[in-house]
Amino acid sequence: MVGQIIRCDSCAVRHRSVCSALTRPEIERLNGMAHAKLLPPGAVIMRDNEKSSYFANIISGVVKLTKSLGDGRQQIVGLQFASDFLGRPFRANSPYNAEAVTDVHLCTFETQQFEKLAKEFQDLEHRLFEHTLDELDAAQEWMLLLGRKSAEEKVASFLVMVARRMQSVGCHAAGHVTRFELPLSRAEIADFLGLTIETVSRQFTRLKNDGHIAIEGARTVVVQDMDRLRNISESVDG
Numbered sequence: 001m002v003g004q005i006i007r008c009d010s011c012a013v014r015h016r017s018v019c020s021a022l023t024r025p026e027i028e029r030l031n032g033m034a035h036a037k038l039l040p041p042g043a044v045i046m047r048d049n050e051k052s053s054y055f056a057n058i059i060s061g062v063v064k065l066t067k068s069l070g071d072g073r074q075q076i077v078g079l080q081f082a083s084d085f086l087g088r089p090f091r092a093n094s095p096y097n098a099e100a101v102t103d104v105h106l107c108t109f110e111t112q113q114f115e116k117l118a119k120e121f122q123d124l125e126h127r128l129f130e131h132t133l134d135e136l137d138a139a140q141e142w143m144l145l146l147g148r149k150s151a152e153e154k155v156a157s158f159l160v161m162v163a164r165r166m167q168s169v170g171c172h173a174a175g176h177v178t179r180f181e182l183p184l185s186r187a188e189i190a191d192f193l194g195l196t197i198e199t200v201s202r203q204f205t206r207l208k209n210d211g212h213i214a215i216e217g218a219r220t221v222v223v224q225d226m227d228r229l230r231n232i233s234e235s236v237d238g
Contacts, residue, residue, distance in 0.1 A: 013083035017057045021127035033113045037106040045086060045098040045106070052094045054108040055087035061104030062183040066097040076192040078138065079183060081165040085131050089115050101183045146194050149233075154193045155203040156233035159213065163223060178226055182219040207232075 019030060037056065039045065046052045048068045058080055065078040077096060080086065086106070088095055109117075118125045149157065166180040182189070186204075190197040207213045212229050214222040223229050 017083045018127045021123040039100040039104045043100045046094040048097045049093045056106040056108040059105040062101040064099045064101045160233050178223040
């Protein structure tokens with residue numbers, strides 16, 4: 001479903017997105033080219049190595065990023081949440097597949113219009129550069145996780161990452177207790193972490209039995225003490 005986006009002044013993620021770098025007159029210019037896109041789980045947003053017709057801010061929901069392998073398989077390489085920016089301006093083709101994991105609300109901008117605006121507004125171009133550096137930092141952190149951490153540390157790191165991002169967009173947290181919905185299935189988490197599904201299930205059971213987390217239903221995770229879980233995720237030897 002596509003339609004005119006709500007006013008930027010009412011946008012829930014404006015102050016955390018790439019738009020935060022813009023002045024009010026610049027925001028008005030951007031608002032004039034923005035459109036809403038509402039997508040169901042499983043909808044393809046962008047395809048690896050194909051030219052994309054638009055870029056987007058994620059207003060709500062979770063997006064899965066994957067890379068296509070030579071044998072046709074896909075490897076999960078990242079997750080994006082509300083306020084993240086989808087797409088790579090000034091690049092001919094998309095660097096990844098992007099797929100909606102949950103219901104996703106996007107604020108989209110036509111490619112050529114947005115790139116022209118980015119060249120005109122230096123603060124926007126600078127913010128996009130910062131976004132690219134943030135992606136690089138996240139990729140380097142994930143290389144450490146996949147290469148050096150134990151299975152327990154990997155699963156704990158994944159939960160800490162998701163909880164942190166969910167908290168930034170309204171995840172329920174009371175005192176030391178944090179509750180959030182897992183955006184991926186056990187099989188997808190295993191793929192993301194380079195583990196088997198059996199190993200992921202064992203680590204969830206271990207964290208639950210040790211009192212670090214509770215599981216409600218299929219995907220609701222309750223973390224009793226985020227600092228304890230973070231300590232588990234960071235216990236890799238240096």
